[in-house]
Amino acid sequence: MTRHIAIGNGQLLVNLDSNSYIRDIYYPYVGQYNHVGGQLCRFGIWIDGQFSWLDNPAWHKESRYADSTLVAITEAVHSSLGIRLVIYDGVHQREPILLRTVEVFNEWDNEREVRLFFHQDLSIGESEVGDTAAFLPENGSLFHYKRNFYFMFNGWSDSGGIAQYSIGIKRFGGAQGTWVDAEDGHLMGNPISQGSVDSTAGLTTLVPAKASAKLAYWMSVGQNLQSVQSLDAYVRENRPEKLLRRAAVYWEGWATKVKHNYGGMSERAIRLFRHSLLTIRTQTDIRGAITAANDSDILQYNRDHYSYVWPRDGAMIALAVSDAGYPELVEPFFVFCAEGLSPEGYLHHKYNPDGTVGSSWHPYLSEGAPQLPIQIDETGLVLHAFWKLYEQHGDIAFAQSLYKPLVVRAAKFLASYLDPETGLPSPCYDLWEERHGIYTYSVSAVHAGLMAASNFCRLFGNEERANRFLEVADNVKAAILKHLWDEEEGRFIRGLYRSGGAWVKDMTLESSIYGIAAFGVLPTTDPRVDKTMRAISEGLLVRTHVGGIARYYNDYYFQRTGNLNEAPGNPWIICTLWVADWKIESATSLEELEAASKTIEWVADHALKTGMLPEQLDPFSGSPLSVTPLTWSHATYVATCMKYINKYKELTSTSSRPQQETSMVGKG
Template structure:
């Protein structure tokens, strides 16, 4: 089930499913230690007439965010029971506290007793062994703990002076056919068991008297800490300021955070501008405060592969940070580059992927080839693109004078590695492709290595390192020449995706498969977008990778097997991917010579926004026939690519309108001169 409406502060990340159940609770790192582990935590309502959980089909929901913020706004209606609920959730911008505000409206003509139930099914440290939950009378809270992970669950009614639960229950689940304490709530009576250990859960109850045709407001919150003292301190903070004040400051914080973006969003249609701001916020939810940029935090994918996307791939991170740098969030992005600087190996390359705490992530890249020979289990584009993005980071932030340590500790060893990791022709030696499927020499990777070497040469020139400047530029020139000689097909009149080494023939063999990632040949500066070879390549991608259904969009490559839903490859070469569709839009923008030429790109930006979930969340890919999200959601890379393409669209639009305005000014001047008026 797709994840939706993520909220967080860089230490805590909460994901909901499409029914607004809490499914993922990440702490203390975004993407590491899912304290919920995809187990459903329930929220329910009891009345004398009936009981329902928030995912009951009779409860009609309209879910989204409150304006341009990271506070949710979910309106619910249960017509038969005469109830309306408004839920607003947020993770405090400054403290590690999850806050929920519930306003419940009674549409009946009589006062009613309504009970609210908040249930937590936790697996602290990502497993359900050895947890404890108990009722703490000093805090009036349920406290969950194991080792150095503590969480307290508390409730509060607006007409009372202090927090209190009207009932609670602790118990066991996932053993002896026990489902958990949430079942106790369905009759409106919790058992009151004060403590449980092992595989446990807990539920608190808040009873309200809701007047006829009136409403009441209640609050629930969860404090996160490393020990009993830290959650006690946070509990005092929440109670002193008031949960509503914390939710308000969180709303205000994110509105102000968005205002830092440096682009004229007024040039975009309202739908696209709103989606741009939503994408900025969603990207931020998947960024840990210590620098890791997580690909996706949708634990639902574990059901298929027993692993997740909750890792930092340096390639994804570099391109995501490039978009954020273009927006002006330099302090935030700087932490990513510090993370990469620590992760760089002694030999000057970055590994496949990393956990948010900086440790090396799981991998399926072998260190030996088919014949048992040693090979590097890397994707070289991940090293190259961090150098490329770091150069732009300092240029955009006007911080090159402060970049000496980055140059010495990251750029030089990485660029030296790229300079060594070349064959006699100048091509980079084999590594895995960006899709992590093939070991060879790939156009995307080669383009990124060229960009990385040119960026390194820029650093070297700035710091007066003449020998390295010449070395890196010479190596980049050799890469470019080798591409022209080995990765362009006169027969096909386009570039080719990859080269694979044939040991028997002692030569490379070409891979003719069309792949959307071949856009990199212009985006990373290897060749200009209007080079006929690039033009033919991009036109072939658009013609043969476009999904020929009502959904549309571009597939990754011909006959893409990943989550494949049909063998009609001629009609559906693969599922539509947001990043691939937007890469083509990027080329359209680059090629535009006048405002009218931007129409196709604007259509693709609209296509992206309209195939998101109603909340604005973009998945990795969508179903080619239904448009439903597939794989993980949200995918951080999808949102960052939208940001970058929208930024380029705005820049080109401004350029065209400035030129048009200049023409008008010249025409007006000529007319005035002809009329004899002073100018």
């Protein structure tokens, strides 16, 4: 489940795998709808009577992004064919257009005819039912459509446009698809088909001996035939290679607009920092949805996906992006959350990118009793992140616009959702969505949300309401210290759960207990935080050559071994970086900071060559597990880098400050 390349602009997102095959096309929202759904949109070559798709093992391929851009470069070499391809892929920075150029290098001593074949396997609106694919002679293109979704495909070489094409039935009645038709180098030319359909287009060029030739392929997306024709004409008029260069310039300017002193970070780590910001950009819809991940291969496991907005993920991503200096990217997220609040003032489990409530497995009824199917940290963290956005950038008009519809409504709910027995926030599902109870991470997030609400109320002159929210926050903090600290173990516990009519301590060692410090319940310097984080860093350490920190002890999700001494769970990027955050915040010298920064380099070591970060890693091979890329992984890396940058600045400033005089000789 890996997407090596993600390219997008906030309304169109396209994912490619290591073979340069398109695997996902999301439009008109990032994450909604997926018009490919993980199928293979193949790319192949015919030369000297031989045909090869790029997933053939004979190809040696390497992909990367042009530095600080969202233009991907793939080099593919087929030694026995004497061919090298350099493929550039990007999405226009403004319009819903996918751009691809291919330079074909002929390594042999004779001129050769080369035919490139591009296969389109769409399931428009996430269904193969009722699609139409047709050839349009007016501009020599292929287009697929259903309802108000239109996709137009075209190409160019020095020999002209699309030289041959075929349209037909796929995965129905024994038909595999038109890609099979391409394997003899000739396409049948059927001009239209409807139902479960696909299409293949062929481009032809002559490549001189020991020289190269360039070809281009592009896709335009819109709501009707006229709109995609207009975009197609725009590409033909401006040339795909020129548009790709413009896109690269735009994204480089965006990724580097905020200047940082990166201290001792390596060039590789700095590149990953910028690439993480760009990856977050691809996963963020211009209307506010910050999606968790858009790798549709996860569908193979539970017939659902990660293409949702979890308010918790979104809040933490927004917090990191804001801290890095890009508030304009995440401000719409808070509008999205305000519009998604329930009438009672809480945020639901997750949302579709269009703002509707997403699927859930949290029940409204448990053991005969009704319950709210929520994760309370999601509501609290949105308020926390919103206050941090204001603190960092001071847009008081934007803060005022969401004060009542978001802050006050959500804070009133948080202040009312309390367990009368413990004084803690009432039971809910934990941040991993696996268990129901009262959890340290969740209640710490509620404390942070109430503090944020109090600050906003004071900012806008409502002292009475500010004091009321502050009082509830103080009471929650006192309850946390009373019920969630375990003196015998000398650390905070994961949480409490109900059993036999009584509260039982959940003593499982859990990385997210770090929330006690991350959300300001206690400072990092507090001895209780120090003891807890030492227990996490030692007890959840993956003791293979891969390293990293597990999510919690005996984590079952994609579990690779029952040897918990060796691997208490798989290493998670997020959880490993939480331990790094604690080390960075605790550092009192550059030497201590250097030790903490090793985790930043560890993350860079375990990113894909394209810079993508997964949710978790195989503890033995280090290969990605679950979805890749995970937006929260990239955001946590950005957040940790910013903590490192700020602490480096603080420590270097302190170390260079002249020592004050300790005596006043001659005074008086």
